[in-house]
Amino acid sequence: MKMTTQSPASTVDPEECVIGHTKLNDADTAILIVYILFVLIVGFWAMYKTKRGTVKGYFLAGRNMTWWPIGASLFASNVGSGHFIGLAGSGASSGIAVSVYEWSGMYALMFLAWLFLPIYISAGVTTMPEYLLKRYGGKRIHFLIAILSLFAYIFTKISVDIYAGAVFIHLALHWDLYIAVIGLLFITAIYTVGGGLAAVIYTDALQTLIMLLGSITLMIFAFLHVGGYSGLKRKYFASIPVVRDPNSTCGLPRDDAFHIFQDPINSDYPWPGVIFGVTVLSTWYWCTDQVIVQRTLAAKSILHAKGGALFAAYLKILPIFIMVFPGMISRVLFPNHVACVDPDTCRRVCGNPVGCTDIAYPMLVMELMPGGVRGLMMSVMIAALMSSLTSIFNSASTLFTMDVWHHIRPHCSEWELMIVGRVFVLVLVVVSVLWIPLVQMSQGGRLFMYIQSITSYLTPPIAVVFVAGCFWKRTNEKAAFWGLLAGIFVGCTRLILDFIFTPPNCGYVDTRPSVTKKVHFLYFSLILCFITLIVVVTISLLTKPPEPEQISRLTWYTRFDKPPEKHEQEAVVVVEETDKAPEEPTEEKSETEEAAVVVTSDSAGEQKKESRTMRLLMWFCGMDRKRVNTDFTATEETHCTSLYEEPRLRYVVNTNLVICMGATLFLYCYFA
Numbered sequence: 001m002k003m004t005t006q007s008p009a010s011t012v013d014p015e016e017c018v019i020g021h022t023k024l025n026d027a028d029t030a031i032l033i034v035y036i037l038f039v040l041i042v043g044f045w046a047m048y049k050t051k052r053g054t055v056k057g058y059f060l061a062g063r064n065m066t067w068w069p070i071g072a073s074l075f076a077s078n079v080g081s082g083h084f085i086g087l088a089g090s091g092a093s094s095g096i097a098v099s100v101y102e103w104s105g106m107y108a109l110m111f112l113a114w115l116f117l118p119i120y121i122s123a124g125v126t127t128m129p130e131y132l133l134k135r136y137g138g139k140r141i142h143f144l145i146a147i148l149s150l151f152a153y154i155f156t157k158i159s160v161d162i163y164a165g166a167v168f169i170h171l172a173l174h175w176d177l178y179i180a181v182i183g184l185l186f187i188t189a190i191y192t193v194g195g196g197l198a199a200v201i202y203t204d205a206l207q208t209l210i211m212l213l214g215s216i217t218l219m220i221f222a223f224l225h226v227g228g229y230s231g232l233k234r235k236y237f238a239s240i241p242v243v244r245d246p247n248s249t250c251g252l253p254r255d256d257a258f259h260i261f262q263d264p265i266n267s268d269y270p271w272p273g274v275i276f277g278v279t280v281l282s283t284w285y286w287c288t289d290q291v292i293v294q295r296t297l298a299a300k301s302i303l304h305a306k307g308g309a310l311f312a313a314y315l316k317i318l319p320i321f322i323m324v325f326p327g328m329i330s331r332v333l334f335p336n337h338v339a340c341v342d343p344d345t346c347r348r349v350c351g352n353p354v355g356c357t358d359i360a361y362p363m364l365v366m367e368l369m370p371g372g373v374r375g376l377m378m379s380v381m382i383a384a385l386m387s388s389l390t391s392i393f394n395s396a397s398t399l400f401t402m403d404v405w406h407h408i409r410p411h412c413s414e415w416e417l418m419i420v421g422r423v424f425v426l427v428l429v430v431v432s433v434l435w436i437p438l439v440q441m442s443q444g445g446r447l448f449m450y451i452q453s454i455t456s457y458l459t460p461p462i463a464v465v466f467v468a469g470c471f472w473k474r475t476n477e478k479a480a481f482w483g484l485l486a487g488i489f490v491g492c493t494r495l496i497l498d499f500i501f502t503p504p505n506c507g508y509v510d511t512r513p514s515v516t517k518k519v520h521f522l523y524f525s526l527i528l529c530f531i532t533l534i535v536v537v538t539i540s541l542l543t544k545p546p547e548p549e550q551i552s553r554l555t556w557y558t559r560f561d562k563p564p565e566k567h568e569q570e571a572v573v574v575v576e577e578t579d580k581a582p583e584e585p586t587e588e589k590s591e592t593e594e595a596a597v598v599v600t601s602d603s604a605g606e607q608k609k610e611s612r613t614m615r616l617l618m619w620f621c622g623m624d625r626k627r628v629n630t631d632f633t634a635t636e637e638t639h640c641t642s643l644y645e646e647p648r649l650r651y652v653v654n655t656n657l658v659i660c661m662g663a664t665l666f667l668y669c670y671f672a
Contacts, residue, residue, distance in 0.1 A: 097269035129145045217373060479540040
């Protein structure tokens with residue numbers, strides 16, 4: 001039985017707002033083109049100004065970054081187009097509770113800068129799997145984490161951002177999905193391949209500025225249309241779609257939509273899971289994930305890394321205002337579209353019978369913003385998409401190069417590592433394009449919570465292994481490996497069950513097993529955490545503890561240990577070079593003779609043409625021919641190990657730490 005009632009809160013007649021009715025005009029298109037050109041200019045400027053000819057320069061931006069681009073890049077890397085689409089859609093359907101994911105990132109960033117980062121710097125690592133290799137020894141944990149991270153990047157982060165960006169691009173431009181995505185991937189690949197982490201960080205800083213400028217503008221327009229915050233609170237509860245079943249709660253706004261602590265049983269974000277489960281996920285993401293930590297490792301000093309983390313933490317206050325509230329306002333203005341629950345209606349509105357909350361933000365942009373400003377907002381969404389993709393591409397390239405390829409070929413040259421890192425970015429681009437059909441077939445209305453559930457099933461064991469390694473000296477390799485394996489096995493079992501037994505549409509009987517029906521994914525993350533922790537602690541206590549030299553400079557308590565004597569390191573290098581010395585002169589000689597033959601056979605004009613082409617290609621990639629045979633392990637110092645903090649600046653960052661933690665506590669209390 002269906003009942004038709006017109007929502008009194010609808011200030012805009014939803015029947016008059018046809019999806020895709022409004023298109024970008026000439027001013028919008030001009031702004032969009034200028035933005036893309038500006039991004040390319042900044043990317044090429046970063047390529048010109050930075051030293052990209054070494055592993056340290058390409059993957060860690062020469063470890064010379066200051067606090068403000070680091071903070072902006074942390075924010076931009078996290079806030080992709082999936083954030084705008086997902087947070088606004090969750091706000092439209094469930095209220096403000098989803099904001100806790102953002103606020104938990106604030107104190108997790110403090111954990112990173114003050115607790116984890118000193119250990120990583122002292123350990124002198126480039127990647128997170130490399131830290132596990134040094135801390136636990138062996139190769140199985142290090143290799144397992146690297147492979148898991150690469151799969152997670154390809155099948156969750158990249159897919160989410162491409163899906164969200166495609167939703168917006170298709171709605172605004174009516175472009176073919178493949179043309180739009182391939183074009184954006186090509187642009188991002190240009191400066192990611194050529195410029196490395198420095199180009200990514202500087203363009204992220206520009207993207208952050210564009211995102212904040214455009215999203216704040218949209219927020220102001222939205223609140224003006226709905227009558228401010230008080231108008232939103234009053235009208236949100238009346239934003240009910242016309243077509244719904246009067247005998248169910250489907251399509252009705254939640255009574256606790258303006259509270260972050262919602263019902264512990266019957267809500268999308270139960271409050272115990274919001275407090276504890278999200279903390280586990282945030283610890284993994286902000287303190288152990290390569291995409292995030294790599295930016296802080298690029299800092300010129302630990303104080304600049306802390307300053308960047310503080311800057312990003314302050315920016316994390318904004319998403320509830322620039323994403324969540326606009327999503328709720330979109331439901332108020334267009335309830336028949338955004339809040340639809342009837343499968344036939346939803347299929348007509350957005351092509352997805354599950355629901356159309358994902359169109360909340362794009363629809364607000366296209367129907368509310370005047371000409372010219374829509375182009376700015378289109379730039380915002382493309383900025384969010386490009387910034388997150390470039391960050392993932394660069395970090396995934398670093399993981400593959402340093403933890404997979406260098407693991408397989410430990411004596412490879414810098415030249416080889418640089419080529420492999422760039423080629424792998426292109427491989428990721430191809431895989432991303434091939435992944436698009438699967439993203440199109442996914443249930444878009446549930447995509448944000450779907451990704452959070454996958455994170456809850458796979459990442460808590462990783463977080464436990466890192467935390468135990470950093471803060472408990474007794475943890476050994478056997479305990480970490482079997483704890484990680486047990487946690488991943490249990491998590492994958494739940495993940496498979498979720499794929500087999502999908503949740504029913506609203507109003508239908510839930511016939512899923514109890515473990516999937518009654519155990520929320522945030523609760524399950526806590527269960528995984530405890531299982532992994534029990535295995536790690538038990539095996540650690542029953543087996544031999546690591547020797548003191550095995551944990552020197554690798555835990556919180558040993559981070560100030562004296563580093564190995566320099567002459568000992570040089571002796572190791574000399575031994576390695578001595579072992580392979582007889583082969584190198586012959587190899588160099590043969591290369592020289594080959595070059596002489598080529599020079600003799602080619603004409604002068606052909607030499608000159610080849611030289612110019614190769615010089616251009618080498619400049620674009622930042623490659624230095626002098627380092628073709630340079631052994632990376634012998635000469636490249638990829639880390640600084642200084643934990644020194646200038647007293648005056650240390651006082652400044654510690655004061656801001658207290659202020660930021662106070663702001664986080666205030667947000668939790670005010671919206672509780």
